[in-house]
Amino acid sequence: MLTVALLATALATTPSIHADYLDWHSQRAAITANADGSYVLNGPAGERRIPASTATAQTASPLFDGLFAMAQDDLKRDSVTSIKDGAFDNDRPMPCHCFETGASWHYVWTRDLSYSVDLGLWRFDPARSRNGLEFKLSGVRDKNAPAGLYPMQDTGSGGSWPISTDRIVWFLGARHLLNDRAFADKTWQALNDTLAQDRRYIFDPAMGLYRGETSFLDWRQQTYPEWAASDVTFIGHSFALSTNVLHYDALRLAARLATQRHDPRAATYAAQAAALKQAINTHFWRADRGMYMSYIGGNGMPVEAYDLLGLSLAITSGVADEARARSSLTHYPAWPAGSPVIWPERADQPIYHNRAIWPFVSAYALRAARITQQPELIAHELHSLLRGAALAGSNMENFDLVTQSTHVDDGKLSGPVVDSKRQLWSVAGYLDMVSEGVFGLEDNGEVKPELPVSLVPLLFGTHGRISLKLPGRSITLVRPAALDGNLLVADRTTQDGQHTTVTLKAIHVASSPLRTDAPTYAPPTPAAPVVVRDGTHWQVHGDGVLYVNGHRHGTIHGQLALPWSPAQQCFNLTHVGKDGVASLPSPTICVGDTASISGTWPRTWTAPSTGRFRAWLDYSNHHGSIETGVTAAVKWLHVSCAGSAPQDTLLVMPHSVGQQASTPGSFTAQAGAHCTFALKQGFNMSDLAHFAHYTGAGGSAGPLNEADYDALHIVALPKDAATP
Known part of the structure; x- marks a missing residue:
């Protein structure tokens, strides 16, 4: 447990990073540069010999330059010709000239790869980036399901999509690789098909938001209420900031590509993006906290939960305006070792997402800090990324929040519970910290440094310039004569072929000190009323x-x-x-005059009043663990009421622990109307051809989209109810 005394000790620790070594919590990591461009790193993890790299950083710090080379060596080790995972093809290798996820993970997952590509792997190895992304695209194998091309939602909570719904992140990575015409055409098809499907299945028109789990934070016990561990319908019915921002980015990409292709859907996509941006700002912004909430309940209930990736994506996407962007980063807590991926922490959970630093999230926070010109936070995230890689001797998946260690012994709360060397998105985060975070190389090729003056001693030392050399591109930053400010930005930029020289100038921007006074833990979750x-x-x-x-x-x-x-x-x-x-x-405890209808389908009911009604099924789905799988049952409840047009409302029945209630749907009816209910087949991830390789339910034996159904429940909704 993180005690008050330990926290006080951590807050009193001053980072000590020098040109060729760093000290942290009585540990030292030091690096030696060799004449042939190689390095030797010695630290708590032992000795690591780092070969000369293709891309090089030339600064006054061998530590900084050598860790850039180490990230490239990690990337080389992640570059494979085949991948495998026990859940697919019985762990047999699958040919794939792509990236594996890390030393402990020899497969490709949609979110890991997509964030990694977006963090710059498209620049370091575009072929492998494209190949990996194409591996995560799939057509439909069920002849009864509509055809389409979709990025896969990997195995996830309660049987995956539409409980876990962040597969849309695929387009965040793909947008960088559209210079390849064949890949661009596949991206365009998948984008249209996926947006149409998500609009039908997970978009709530009353709230103007997309439903589903937070992106990346998919260990629900760590971030959702503990009672959701055995019932994920709350997650499937809720709304997450990160997943909605990813949909906003995808809609903007669709509008841009449609415009380029003279497709009439351009205006529709642009309007949908604008409306989604407004809805995100309406429902997720917490004015009293000065931050966006991580997720909200299905009825819009605010939740005291915040996550750094969601906040950073809201800023980098442009969803947050300048004032809200700066406020969010100013109010989000920071520890001396780095920024936590969630806040507040959970006192009853081990270290993983909880009480942890994830380098790839720190890289997105660094991007957000550059946009808002917050030099204190830029330096903070850079130090965290550099220190973690140096102490661990590799780009690890995650670290303990206080010690930045890869393991803390804390009884049943010990952790990080899962970790891995050369984790792909951590590798990408370090490479991005160097290329964009320090040298200012942006996605469009422009060079716009936002470099804290506090980093000048480490990076420039007594030198007048520092350089970055990439294949086909190089950048030199020239130190200004005067450092009378707190941020270095471009003063003059010259271009000579593929080489860019930027002469820097010091400016003064408004200071935004790191928030170090935040309480650590949320109170325990109360019992239901x-x-x-x-x-x-x-x-x-x-x-x-x-x-x-x-x-x-x-x-x-x-x-x-x-x-x-x-x-x-x-x-x-x-x-x-x-x-x-x-x-x-x-x-949640819900009450009201509820009708319960059992028996065979179709089932009938007479509306007691005029208005909107909520409907849900008692069901059980034992086709897989509630932790994972691809067989969340997805059905349309077809409602035919006298005097009204037929209506379809979605019911999702994820993997369950015993019998429970489905997600609710809604419909309208007139008083006295006789209504008939039937179930129509929906879509789940087992319908995708790729999952023929999956060894669990819905895999090689064929698509599976069923559950055991019991009573159908119907209750009137309040007249002012905003959502189903």
């Missing part, structure tokens, strides 16, 4: 802050009476600690 009908009232029992239908009602201590209504009312509690930080929400 108890709700009992008492005549014309609901008697609500509990202790904490009460939310009704996603809206804060007020504080409750003991018992509170609320007016009874036949329409559905849903209640949650949170606890607020002495430091003002709220817990994650309790389980």
Whole structure:
């Protein structure tokens, strides 16, 4: 457990990074440069000999230059001709001239590769980047499902998509490689097919947002309420900042490519992107915290959870305006070792996403800090990336938040629980820190340095210039005569063939000190409230802050009476600690006059009133572990009510622990209308041809999109309900 005393010690630690060595928590990592361009790194992880690299950094720091060479050596070791994973083809090698994910992971996953390519691997090895991305595209194998080309949502929570929904990140990487016409055509097809499918299956028009899990933060016990460990329908029905920002980026790409191709969908995509940007800012912005929330409930309930990747993507995508971008980074906490990937931390969870630094996320935070011109944060993330690689002797997947160690012994909370050397997106993050973070090389080829003056002693020393040499491109930064400011930016830029020279100038930008006073942990999640009908009232029992239908009602201590209504009312509690930080929400308790219909399909019901109704199924889905798989059952509830046009509403039934409720759908009906309900087949990841290689349910035996169904429940929604 991270104690107050340990935290105080960590906060008092001053980073000590020198030209050829660094000291940290009584550990030293030192590097020696050899005449042939190779290096020798000695540190806590032992000795590592680093061969001369193709791309070189020439600064006053052998440590900085040598770790750049080490990242390239890690990338070379990740460059393979075949990949394998126990869940596919029984661990037999599959030919793929691409990147594997790391020393411990010999496969290619959609999000890992896509973020890695976006962080610059497209520049270092475009062929492998394209090959890997193409490996993650798939057509449809089920003849009864609509044809299309889609990036795969890898095995994930409750049977994957549409609970886990960040496969759209594929386009974040693909956008850099469209100079290859064949790949560009595949990207264009996949983009149209995927956006259309996601619009139908996971977009909520009332909220204007896409549903599903947070991107990358896919160990739900670490970031979602603990009760979601055995019921992921909450996750599938909620909305995540990162996943919505990724959809915004994909819509903008679609608008741009449609314009280039004179496709009439350009205006539609642009309008959808603009509306999504507005919805993200409306629903995720937390004015009292000065940050965007990591996720919100399916009814819009705010959740006291924040994540650095989501915040950074909101900034780098342009979703956040200048004021909100700066505010988000200013209010997000920082530890001396680096920035945590989530905040607040969970006191009951081991180190992984919780209480951890992930270098690839730090690289995105560095990008965001450059956009907002925050030199303190730029230097902070750069130091964290450099220090982690030096101490571990490789670009590790993650580190403990306080010690920046790859393992902390803390009993059942020890960790990081899972880690790996030469993790691909960490390698990419380090390469991006050098090429863009220091030398200012942007995606469009322009050179726009945003270099903190505090880094001048490390990088320039007594020299007047530093250089970066890449295949086919080189950059020289020239130090200004005066350092009367806190940030170095371009003063004059000259171009000589493929070589760019930038003479820097010092400017003064508004100081945004790192936030070091944030409390560490959220309070424990409270038990669900108890709700009992008492005549014309609901008697609500509990202790904490009460939310009704996603809206804060007020504080409750003991018992509170609320007016009874036949329409559905849903209640949650949170606890607020002495430091003002709220817990994650309790389980949801919903009450109302509910009709339950069992029997064979089709099933019938008569509407008791005019309005909107919520529907859900009791079901069980035991086709795989709730942790993983590709067989979340996805069905359309087809509703035919007299006097109304037929309606389809989506019900998702992920892998379950026993019987539970599906995600809810909604429909409208007139009072007295006789309604008939039937189930129509939807789409899940097992329908994709690629998953014929999968060894679990929905794999080699064929697509599987079924569950065991029990009662269908129907209840009226309040007239002011915003979402299904």
